Amino acid sequence: MTTPFLRCVLAIIAKDLRTEIRSRELVSVMALFALLSVLVFSFALELDRAARAEAISGVLWVTLIFASLLELNRSLAQESDQGNLDALLLAPVSRSAIFLGKFAGNALFTGIVGLALLPLMTVLYGMNMLDPWVIVTTLVGIAGFCAIGTLLATMTAHTRARETLLPIALLPAALPFLLTAARATKGILNGAPEWQVWLQLLGGITVIYLALCLLLYGFVVEE
Amino acid sequence: MPTQARLEPNPQPRLLRALTVLTAVGFLATLYLGLFAAGTDIEQGQIQRIFYIHMPSFFGAFTAFGATVLGGILYLARKQAAWDRIALAGVEVGLAFSLINLLTGAIWARPIWNTWWTWDPRLTSAAVMCLIYAAYLMLRAGIDDMSRKRNFMSVYGIFSFVSVLTTLFIIRIVPETIHPVIVGASPQNAQGSFEATSGVFMALAPSMLLWLTLMPLTLMWHRYRLETRREAIDRLKFLTLSD
Numbered sequence: 001m002t003t004p005f006l007r008c009v010l011a012i013i014a015k016d017l018r019t020e021i022r023s024r025e026l027v028s029v030m031a032l033f034a035l036l037s038v039l040v041f042s043f044a045l046e047l048d049r050a051a052r053a054e055a056i057s058g059v060l061w062v063t064l065i066f067a068s069l070l071e072l073n074r075s076l077a078q079e080s081d082q083g084n085l086d087a088l089l090l091a092p093v094s095r096s097a098i099f100l101g102k103f104a105g106n107a108l109f110t111g112i113v114g115l116a117l118l119p120l121m122t123v124l125y126g127m128n129m130l131d132p133w134v135i136v137t138t139l140v141g142i143a144g145f146c147a148i149g150t151l152l153a154t155m156t157a158h159t160r161a162r163e164t165l166l167p168i169a170l171l172p173a174a175l176p177f178l179l180t181a182a183r184a185t186k187g188i189l190n191g192a193p194e195w196q197v198w199l200q201l202l203g204g205i206t207v208i209y210l211a212l213c214l215l216l217y218g219f220v221v222e223e
Numbered sequence: 224m225p226t227q228a229r230l231e232p233n234p235q236p237r238l239l240r241a242l243t244v245l246t247a248v249g250f251l252a253t254l255y256l257g258l259f260a261a262g263t264d265i266e267q268g269q270i271q272r273i274f275y276i277h278m279p280s281f282f283g284a285f286t287a288f289g290a291t292v293l294g295g296i297l298y299l300a301r302k303q304a305a306w307d308r309i310a311l312a313g314v315e316v317g318l319a320f321s322l323i324n325l326l327t328g329a330i331w332a333r334p335i336w337n338t339w340w341t342w343d344p345r346l347t348s349a350a351v352m353c354l355i356y357a358a359y360l361m362l363r364a365g366i367d368d369m370s371r372k373r374n375f376m377s378v379y380g381i382f383s384f385v386s387v388l389t390t391l392f393i394i395r396i397v398p399e400t401i402h403p404v405i406v407g408a409s410p411q412n413a414q415g416s417f418e419a420t421s422g423v424f425m426a427l428a429p430s431m432l433l434w435l436t437l438m439p440l441t442l443m444w445h446r447y448r449l450e451t452r453r454e455a456i457d458r459l460k461f462l463t464l465s466d
Contacts, residue, residue: 148382155375159365169362172354173382176389179347208385216378219299 008093012101013108016075020109026074030067030113037063038121052125057185060121060129061178064142065171068110068149073166075106076153085154085221095218099150103213107146114138133188137199141181144206145174151213154220176205230455239444246433246441253279253430261426264417270334271417275426277327279434280320281349285387287317287439288356292384295377304454305447307373310380311363312446316439318356325349335415336401345402348393352386359383 020026041059045051079085088098118129118138149170156166180202187195257275264271294310329339359379366372403416
């Protein structure tokens with residue numbers, strides 16, 4: 001008999017939340033990295049008023065993806081290093097519930113950082129990043145690349161050079177999200193009407209990737 | 224006294240030799256058709272002839288990457304190593320073909336678009352596709368455990384195919400591309416389209432046929448045999464060292 005699906009998912013999320021509240025390892029590292037990255041970009045690109053409108057959505061998404069790389073690596077490496085993944089696999093739990101739980105945790109932590117980044121960038125760059133549609137785009141985009149990120153990080157957690165392999169595997173796979181999310185954000189900020197198409201595309205690929213991840217995760221964790 | 228470990232001789236099957244010859248002859252024949260038999264394009268001149276390689280090479284990559292998906296699915300279903308080797312062969316052949324596709328495209332774009340490269344949606348997605356499959360090879364090299372390696376790479380290979388489909392269909396989704404569509408209606412902004420006359424088709428059809436079927440399959444078969452050999456040698460090494 002297997003434990004009900006939803007209960008497993010919630011239990012894994014609760015476990016990740018509890019670990020995070022006690023250690024504050026993931027969110028604090030990501031937040032600090034995101035802050036540094038935003039500063040580095042503003043120095044490197046010497047953004048003036050006009051250039052900001054063009055570049056700011058790129059800054060947001062590159063920062064978010066690199067920050068999530070740090071988080072994904074830690075989150076899944078922890079699972080396999082301390083044997084928790086093996087314990088989860090021994091338990092009568094559906095594989096896709098494990099995926100959904102880990103994915104939700106990762107998306108939640110990255111989402112917190114993303115939501116904190118928006119007001120920060122509003123202040124630092126003087127652009128209104130708090131538009132409701134920007135927030136929606138941010139959350140959908142994060143959900144998308146955290147899905148494929150969770151799957152790939154589970155793979156790379158078993159490899160020798162996991163810190164170097166995760167970016168190499170994840171960055172090209174995350175490019176569809178980066179592309180559509182950055183275009184949508186830029187369109188919303190500049191009032192260009194085609195942002196809706198980009199947001200729909202982003203939503204579409206997020207759904208496709210999530211479905212594929214749910215289907216295939218079982219093969220990644222099987223021994 | 225260590226056991227005598229040795230590799231069984233494994234000569235090429237007759238069919239493979241025949242296919243290899245056929246592919247080579249077919250390649251020369253389609254080159255002749257494209258370079259000499261087809262008429263010169265009125266607007267673009269000689270450079271248009273690169274199209275007879277450019278488009279077929281993408282479809283060759285499509286076949287090879289398709290074999291990767293098929294190999295991946297069948298490996299996950301049946302756990303026979305052969306399917307995983309087919310998937311690997313598909314990635315290597317497909318990656319080579321898509322690089323040919325990108326390079327010939329860049330050579331064509333220089334005189335026609337007046338630039339080697341532009342961040343057009345289709346060009347971008349084709350480049351992303353190459354990167355994803357290059358990452359396949361990196362990731363594969365990084366995993367030691369064989370059965371884990373095969374599992375992971377099957378899943379990754381299935382995923383990667385999304386990028387191939389994106390490249391194929393993006394001109395129908397994102398209409399702002401400047402990449403021409405030769406067969407069917409070109410997008411509004413397409414630059415450098417030309418008419419697909421019967422002469423173009425006469426040179427294109429055999430080339431497409433060759434690149435879709437013989438080229439990738441023959442190369443993949445060779446690569447498959449190489450991989451089988453390599454794994455056999457690894458097993459032998461292991462046996463010899465553990466004696």
